[in-house]
Amino acid sequence: MTIIDLKPGQSGEIFQLDLDGKLKSRLMEMGMTPGTSVKFVRTAPLGDPINIKVRGFNLGIRRSVAQNIILK
Amino acid sequence: MGKTYALTGNPNSGKTTIFNELTGSAQYVGNWSGVTVEKKEGKIKNTDVHIVDLPGIYSMSSSSIDEIIALNYIIKDKPDGILNVVSASNLERNLYLTIQLLEMKVPVVIILNMMDEVRRRNMDIDFDELKNILGTKILSTGSNDRSQLKEIKHIIFEDNKSSFERFSYFSIDIIKAIDKISSIILEADQNLGVDEKWLALKILEDDQEVLNEFKNINPNILEEGKNTRKELETKNNEDIKHLLAKQRYAFLSLAAKKVIKDAQGNLEKESFTEKLDKYLTHRILSIPIFLGIMWLIYYITITGLGDATIGFMEWLIGDVITELAQFGLSAIGASNMVESLVVDGIIGGVGAVLVFVPQIMILFFFISILEDSGYMARIAFMMDRIFKKFGLSGKSIIPMLVGSGCSVPGIMATRTLENERDRKLTIILTPFISCGAKMPVYLLFATAFFESNSHWVVFSLYVLGIIVAMASGMLLSKLRYKGESSDFFMELPPYRLPVIKSVAIHMWDKAKDFLVRAGTVIFAASVILWFAQSFDFGFSKVTDPSQSILAILGKMIAPIFEPLGFGDWITSVAFITGFAAKEIVISTLSVLHGVSEGALVTSLRGVYSPLSAYSFMVFILLASPCFAAISVMKKELNSWRETGFAILYQTGTAYLISMTIYQIGNLIY
Numbered sequence: 001m002t003i004i005d006l007k008p009g010q011s012g013e014i015f016q017l018d019l020d021g022k023l024k025s026r027l028m029e030m031g032m033t034p035g036t037s038v039k040f041v042r043t044a045p046l047g048d049p050i051n052i053k054v055r056g057f058n059l060g061i062r063r064s065v066a067q068n069i070i071l072k
Numbered sequence: 073m074g075k076t077y078a079l080t081g082n083p084n085s086g087k088t089t090i091f092n093e094l095t096g097s098a099q100y101v102g103n104w105s106g107v108t109v110e111k112k113e114g115k116i117k118n119t120d121v122h123i124v125d126l127p128g129i130y131s132m133s134s135s136s137i138d139e140i141i142a143l144n145y146i147i148k149d150k151p152d153g154i155l156n157v158v159s160a161s162n163l164e165r166n167l168y169l170t171i172q173l174l175e176m177k178v179p180v181v182i183i184l185n186m187m188d189e190v191r192r193r194n195m196d197i198d199f200d201e202l203k204n205i206l207g208t209k210i211l212s213t214g215s216n217d218r219s220q221l222k223e224i225k226h227i228i229f230e231d232n233k234s235s236f237e238r239f240s241y242f243s244i245d246i247i248k249a250i251d252k253i254s255s256i257i258l259e260a261d262q263n264l265g266v267d268e269k270w271l272a273l274k275i276l277e278d279d280q281e282v283l284n285e286f287k288n289i290n291p292n293i294l295e296e297g298k299n300t301r302k303e304l305e306t307k308n309n310e311d312i313k314h315l316l317a318k319q320r321y322a323f324l325s326l327a328a329k330k331v332i333k334d335a336q337g338n339l340e341k342e343s344f345t346e347k348l349d350k351y352l353t354h355r356i357l358s359i360p361i362f363l364g365i366m367w368l369i370y371y372i373t374i375t376g377l378g379d380a381t382i383g384f385m386e387w388l389i390g391d392v393i394t395e396l397a398q399f400g401l402s403a404i405g406a407s408n409m410v411e412s413l414v415v416d417g418i419i420g421g422v423g424a425v426l427v428f429v430p431q432i433m434i435l436f437f438f439i440s441i442l443e444d445s446g447y448m449a450r451i452a453f454m455m456d457r458i459f460k461k462f463g464l465s466g467k468s469i470i471p472m473l474v475g476s477g478c479s480v481p482g483i484m485a486t487r488t489l490e491n492e493r494d495r496k497l498t499i500i501l502t503p504f505i506s507c508g509a510k511m512p513v514y515l516l517f518a519t520a521f522f523e524s525n526s527h528w529v530v531f532s533l534y535v536l537g538i539i540v541a542m543a544s545g546m547l548l549s550k551l552r553y554k555g556e557s558s559d560f561f562m563e564l565p566p567y568r569l570p571v572i573k574s575v576a577i578h579m580w581d582k583a584k585d586f587l588v589r590a591g592t593v594i595f596a597a598s599v600i601l602w603f604a605q606s607f608d609f610g611f612s613k614v615t616d617p618s619q620s621i622l623a624i625l626g627k628m629i630a631p632i633f634e635p636l637g638f639g640d641w642i643t644s645v646a647f648i649t650g651f652a653a654k655e656i657v658i659s660t661l662s663v664l665h666g667v668s669e670g671a672l673v674t675s676l677r678g679v680y681s682p683l684s685a686y687s688f689m690v691f692i693l694l695a696s697p698c699f700a701a702i703s704v705m706k707k708e709l710n711s712w713r714e715t716g717f718a719i720l721y722q723t724g725t726a727y728l729i730s731m732t733i734y735q736i737g738n739l740i741y
Binding site (some may be wrong): 001005019022023024025026028029030031033034035036041042043044045046047048051055056057058059060061062064065 | 130131135161162163164165168173289311313314317319321322345346349353354355356359412421452453455456457459466486559560561562563564565687
């Protein structure tokens with residue numbers, strides 16, 4: 001299960017980030033470390049990117065990235 | 073001796089507002105050593121305390137230009153202290169940067185900002201506990217209470233060793249590795265000028281940017297670092313950087329739990345921002361709202377307030393100042409020639425530009441509101457899907473929106489784009505978005521030739537600029553800047569009421585730029601133009617300007633513009649002088665037609681047809697930007713080749729599109 005499998009309003013817990021080194025580092029530095037709770041807030045009006053909430057702040061990420069963030 | 077403090081913090085932590093609060097009008101802009109990126113400095117009033125505003129960053133890992141600038145400043149310039157702005161409403165992520173600063177063993181004081189936001193949500197922060205965890209002094213502020221900022225003047229940076237145990241949150245094997253490498257650094261006794269444990273950590277992380285600064289470091293140390301890193305990564309089956317981030321955040325999660333007083337679980341409740349986002353990023357409503365806001369800004373700037381201020385400024389310059397000057401000059405018995413220089417040359421040239429100062433300030437007012445309120449990030453979020461289709465990232469819209477005020481800060485704003493390809497492409501496309509200085513040209517021509525439809529004509533130019541930028545994005549990403557655009561990710565910061573002081577400083581900065589240009593470059597250009605059109609090559613006064621030096625030179629290049637519909641020498645000269653600053657185009661026309669701003673309309677009607685006037689406006693819109701923008705383009709692209717390509721591409725596109733419009737228009741009419 002990944003972030004995009006969540007419904008708007010639902011939360012999950014990050015298991016791992018299947019992303020390449022640099023982007024993975026960036027997201028982890030912003031707090032998206034394994035074990036962190038992540039909430040799917042809503043989809044952008046044109047369907048991509050999506051708005052997620054991590055550690056109390058909102059982040060916009062593309063679906064292509066979100067589907068590589070594996071949840072527990 | 074005065075002290076220098078560096079101001080650091082996450083983006084959206086309110087750092088800029090605090091900088092403005094501390095330094096007020098005593099700000100100046102310089103460049104960072106090595107990179108020519110704007111560096112803001114200021115002085116606290118009535119003190120010797122300098123504040124250097126470092127770029128907003130999330131981490132000290134040197135993976136973006138902004139992070140490298142901040143890191144280099146701290147390790148090389150060694151400020152007397154670091155003021156770390158931390159947003160209390162987002163403690164965990166903000167403290168990530170803080171503990172990285174503490175790991176550097178530099179003196180840090182925390183400015184805990186946004187306390188009002190926290191309290192408004194019925195939560196609180198335990199300052200004593202936070203102080204206990206980090207071992208630093210903490211000043212708390214919020215938009216309603218800035219009193220503690222006054223203490224910065226005579227702050228004393230305490231030794232923060234007392235309660236904060238650096239690296240204690242890392243696993244034993246990492247701590248051991250740091251100890252091992254740092255002891256080798258100490259043995260080598262190289263006097264590298266930074267804390268050895270921090271350097272050991274950077275060697276372990278293999279941070280190339282930092283290691284570049286210490287080229288003379290003993291290769292054995294690097295070798296040892298490499299081996300230790302490999303060992304650690306194999307053992308943990310994870311990249312060292314990811315391990316560090318994970319362990320720091322584990323520590324910060326616990327710290328936040330201890331510090332945040334949230335009895336009713338308000339953190340999880342829907343905030344004001346989330347309520348507002350329901351509408352502003354709503355599936356259906358958001359797009360009309362966005363277009364509506366853009367239209368409103370455009371309408372108020374160009375037609376609403378704009379028209380009113382132009383009328384006033386024309387009256388002020390054309391009637392009041394011109395008549396006063398004429399009266400004064402004849403009273404002191406000045407010759408006709410001097411009067412012509414002052415009235416036609418200086419007042420005509422500089423005045424033609426000054427007319428638009430209020431309007432440009434209004435434009436910057438709105439851009440500043442968009443940025444400070446947090447809406448700009450939503451625009452990027454909404455537009456990403458579209459921009460992706462054109463080979464760009466949603467973030468590219470921010471430089472473009474800023475560029476609608478002025479391409480210079482617009483091009484600088486590309487630094488938030490992580491991907492080099494996206495950044496280059498956005499730098500080249502941003503000048504297609506019409507800037508504030510080009511606006512006066514359209515307004516003048518549209519009023520002269522399109523009367524009742526003038527607003528639609530100006531609007532069509534803005535739209536054309538956007539279309540050309542998008543189409544070029546698609547074309548250039550196929551031909552020259554191949555590859556995928558970066559993976560868009562962007563913080564959507566809480567909505568905040570823009571602070572009047574910050575907006576006012578921003579507006580004044582831009583108006584000042586414009587006024588300084590009017591007083592220097594445009595003044596000089598107006599005087600030179602007046603001379604060049606008043607005299608011939610034998611330096612005798614000509615009665616007919618078409619015999620002047622300028623006319624002869626202008627006529628040499630004029631044929632180039634013949635296919636575009638404006639092959640007269642005055643227009644050609646105006647285009648060339650427009651390189652200095654786009655608003656000079658109208659100063660030039662005004663001086664060379666020998667009339668003031670008001671009468672210019674009539675004399676322009678004698679030279680252009682509506683079609684050639686439109687073709688001219690399109691050419692001004694799309695052709696190479698002014699020198700200031702070209703030099704920033706060069707700095708940010710860091711290559712003459714790329715810059716040369718950009719100018720050629722922009723001017724070539726302008727030429728082709730203007731010619732197409734003029735030639736097809738001629739066939740139809």
